[in-house]
Amino acid sequence: MTVMDATPTQNVLRDEVTQLFRRKRIISFAFPAVILAYFAYIFFAFDVPGLMDRARFDNVRILLSDFVSHKTHVTRDNRTGETSVAIEGEVKGRYPEGASPDWVMLGEDILIDLGEGHTVVFLADGSAAYDIPGYGNVVVTPDESRKLELTLPEDTPPDWMSVSDTRVNITTEQGRFSFTRNRTEVFKYDYGWELFFFTLESPFYGKSFGELVGLSLSGDRIDPVRSNFSYIVSEFWTNSMWRHGDVFWAILETILMAFLGTMGAAIVAFPLGFLAASNFTPSRIMRFGSRRLFDFFRGVDGLIWTIILSRAFGPGPLTGSLAIMITDTGSFGKMFSEALENIDDKQVDGVRSTGASSIQRARFGVIPQVTPVLLSQVLYYLESNTRSATVIGAIVGGGIGLLLTQAISTQKDWEEVSYYIVLIILMVMFMDWFSGWLRGRLIGKKD
16 A cells, blocks of 8 residues: 555656756756857857958057067158158157267268168158169159159059058068158167167267266266266156156056055945944944945946046046045945954954943954954955056046056057056056065964
8 A cells, every 4th residue: 555655656756856857957058058159149249250350460560569669760851851860750869960870871862771781862852762672772753743753663562562642651671661742751660668768868878787887886977066876867767758757656646546545445434334234233224325325336437436526626646546435435335344244243242241332342342353354355455456546547647547548649659658568567566465465464374
């Protein structure tokens, strides 16, 4: 009788188990299929094949080479006949009149040796010739109507040459040549960050490291009112091309922006965290209002707060600090309240048994428990906000972010862009080390 009653129950259980395994099998195959379908949708919706067709890898190569190289401009004004030679085409990097690098020979006709047999000649009659090994001599001559006449070894210009009635551009591995109605220019690329230490006007330009050490230790004073060492440091610090002094203060401004925003948010969020913690605030309305306030602060991105505050208070690093402070107040308030809700009540009860007041219970029973968590989160956000302050500074006009944006907007000083990027990476690495060291000193490290 018992066996006959158990058989239908076993069949029901077997059917339920079979259906359960079938459902899990379907889910195990359906979940990866949905992910693959989503990636396929992204592939076509974002036009990945078209993106590859539109990619200009030659521009990528030029951009990467600009990061580690500089270009010298040799420019002739076709209206006045005056010729100038300048690093990056800047007035601050212009060679004095009558001076030039050794590959530019000044005279009535100006000979420019680009290397590997590539030579450009600015002729006295206003024309120019570019001798390209393996191709021939290209001559550009303006006529009376200022249109350009081009003489080529072949009838059809090659792909690396752009030709019109008003402009001729030639790009080779050795450099670039440009001829317009108003000017003739040659750009020669060389590796290295030229004038990084001293400008052309500096008495220390072109001197080797050994010569600089000798001048610092035993050489006669170049400036009688100060030592050679202080003169060398001053010339480097006030370099008008690379602006090392301005860059240093911009780095400090970025760090200060992150520090003020992070610490200000922690100070504001700490007491508000008690209002949002259920074990410290019995009023549901108070808790609900505090938590929604935190959601509002952190729900709006820091960049949006930056734009709003810059319209209200104007640009400046303090505006960036306020944007970081508002966003982090919401994040800290949520984390602090959750940490307060997870404290061990036994420690608080032990302090209460001594007759301590509510403030004393919070001081000796609550704060020691949550301090490691709170400090760890604050230090992590300080490190993260150092990166955020770079972007925010580009919007509100402060810190290294502003200098980076200015360098990018010129579309020519990409070696300065790489310089600022390297400094930003070093700054982030330093803040990572510093926050880890400070966390170990304040919280302690486990072996």
